[in-house]
Amino acid sequence: MAQQKVVIYSSNDDTLHKLAFSAFTKETGIEVEPVSAGSGVVIKRIQTEKDRPGGDIIWGVSRSLLDTNKQYFSTYTSKNKDATPAEFREPGDLWIGNNLHLMVILQNTKVLPEAEGPKTWADLLDPKWKGKIAFTDPANSGSAYSTVTMLVDLFGGGDAGWVKVKQLIANTKVLNRSSLVFQGVGNGEYPLGISLEYAGYIWAKGGAPVKTIYPADGTIGQMEGVAVIKGGPNSEGAKAFVDFINRKDVREMIIKETFRRPTRQDLDLANLPGSMPALSSLKVLPYKEAEWTAVRGPTLEKIKDMIQETR
Numbered sequence: 001m002a003q004q005k006v007v008i009y010s011s012n013d014d015t016l017h018k019l020a021f022s023a024f025t026k027e028t029g030i031e032v033e034p035v036s037a038g039s040g041v042v043i044k045r046i047q048t049e050k051d052r053p054g055g056d057i058i059w060g061v062s063r064s065l066l067d068t069n070k071q072y073f074s075t076y077t078s079k080n081k082d083a084t085p086a087e088f089r090e091p092g093d094l095w096i097g098n099n100l101h102l103m104v105i106l107q108n109t110k111v112l113p114e115a116e117g118p119k120t121w122a123d124l125l126d127p128k129w130k131g132k133i134a135f136t137d138p139a140n141s142g143s144a145y146s147t148v149t150m151l152v153d154l155f156g157g158g159d160a161g162w163v164k165v166k167q168l169i170a171n172t173k174v175l176n177r178s179s180l181v182f183q184g185v186g187n188g189e190y191p192l193g194i195s196l197e198y199a200g201y202i203w204a205k206g207g208a209p210v211k212t213i214y215p216a217d218g219t220i221g222q223m224e225g226v227a228v229i230k231g232g233p234n235s236e237g238a239k240a241f242v243d244f245i246n247r248k249d250v251r252e253m254i255i256k257e258t259f260r261r262p263t264r265q266d267l268d269l270a271n272l273p274g275s276m277p278a279l280s281s282l283k284v285l286p287y288k289e290a291e292w293t294a295v296r297g298p299t300l301e302k303i304k305d306m307i308q309e310t311r
Contacts, residue, residue: 005031006237009046009229011039012060012099019257024244030237039065039142046072046229056232057241059098062142063223064293066095073227076239080246080264088223088263095227097263098246102197102221102282103147105213106182112191120217121151124192125167134181134193135172138303143178143196143222148303149292150220150285162302169303170310186210201259201274218283223263 010017014036021032035042039061046058050072058066058073066073073094081089081096088097105124107117118124124133138145151168152161173190175181178199185193186203200212226245228238244250251262256273269276292299 004029004237005033006056006234006241007033007035007054007232008057008059008241009035009037009042009055010057010059011037011042012224016060016254016258016260019254020245020250023250023253024241027244028237028240030234030240032241043069050231053229053232055229056234056238057226058229059226059241059245060224063097063225064289066090066225066227068293070094070227072230074230074235076228076242078246079243080248083248083264083266084246085263085265088225095225096242096246097223097225098251099224100221100261100263100279101143101224102214102261103143103150103219104195104197104200105215106185106193106195106200106203107211107213108185108188108191108209109211110209111188114211117211117213118192119213119215121154121168121215121219122164122217124171124194125164127171129171129192131171131173132191133168133172134184134190134195135169135174136178136181136194137174137176137307139300140176141178144194145296145300145303146220146222146287146289146292147194149299150287153288154217154285166306166310169306174307197261197276198259201276205259205274214277214282216283218285220285220287221261221279222287225263 017034025031042058043065075093077093078096084096105118136144138148148165151165155161155164181193181195182199182203184190186208197212200210203210226242228242232238246264251264251267252272254260259274269278
């Protein structure tokens with residue numbers, strides 16, 4: 001009999017873990033042993049263990065990390081492949097996307113009346129917002145790094161883009177962790193925050209006066225995916241998890257509890273909790289993931305200098 005346990009290396013948060021893992025175990029009888037750490041840490045572990053893998057699944061890491069480490073994964077054609085657009089899966093089926101994080105602006109409508117909020121990223125450059133926009137330090141957050149670099153390109157690219165990004169950074173309150181941004185906007189310490197889509201919905205569900213603003217000048221969706229680790233102890237259990245985590249009813253359960261937007265596009269979001277807008281109704285910008293990943297080190301130095309110069 002196959003080993004009835006899967007070891008999942010994940011950088012998702014505990015709320016999502018508890019929800020997904022307990023449902024998976026209840027349905028399949030396969031226990032989950034989670035190894036929870038930041039995405040860089042779980043990838044390093046897979047690289048170190050390549051000759052004797054300790055894990056079966058990697059889950060909750062970005063497209064660029066999945067792509068640059070796909071030699072450690074084994075091919076598996078998910079049962080949910082056809083519901084997932086080609087842009088959110090690896091052509092050779094080495095990984096498949098499941099969560100899609102959109103970068104948004106959160107607004108506390110009690111502190112800042114709804115009509116007075118910004119409509120675009122460009123609106124945030126107005127000096128009137130100085131000290132009123134919570135933002136996570138890009139050195140500590142992959143999504144914050146993606147937001148800054150997306151805005152460099154959106155604001156004209158090159159030096160022109162950086163000049164405007166510096167104006168925006170000058171208006172921000174830079175915090176160490178993403179959760180401090182959600183909390184700060186949720187409890188009214190800051191009228192605005194630059195954050196991830198799901199956070200706004202979770203706070204609103206909890207009764208906070210938080211509105212999620214999808215900037216009219218466009219935003220990016222950051223995909224996270226799942227892959228079977230090559231040579232892991234329980235490859236059959238791993239495949240079962242890949243199929244489970246992207247299944248339509250499971251994605252509906254995940255939206256209901258945690259508001260993580262799915263990569264599969266056949267859910268009726270308007271009639272699910274939160275009434276999130278369909279991806280097709282939003283302006284989604286292309287993002288130069290490979291280019292910005294390649295210059296991450298020097299770019300973070302540049303951002304760090306801008307934060308210091310604008311305090």
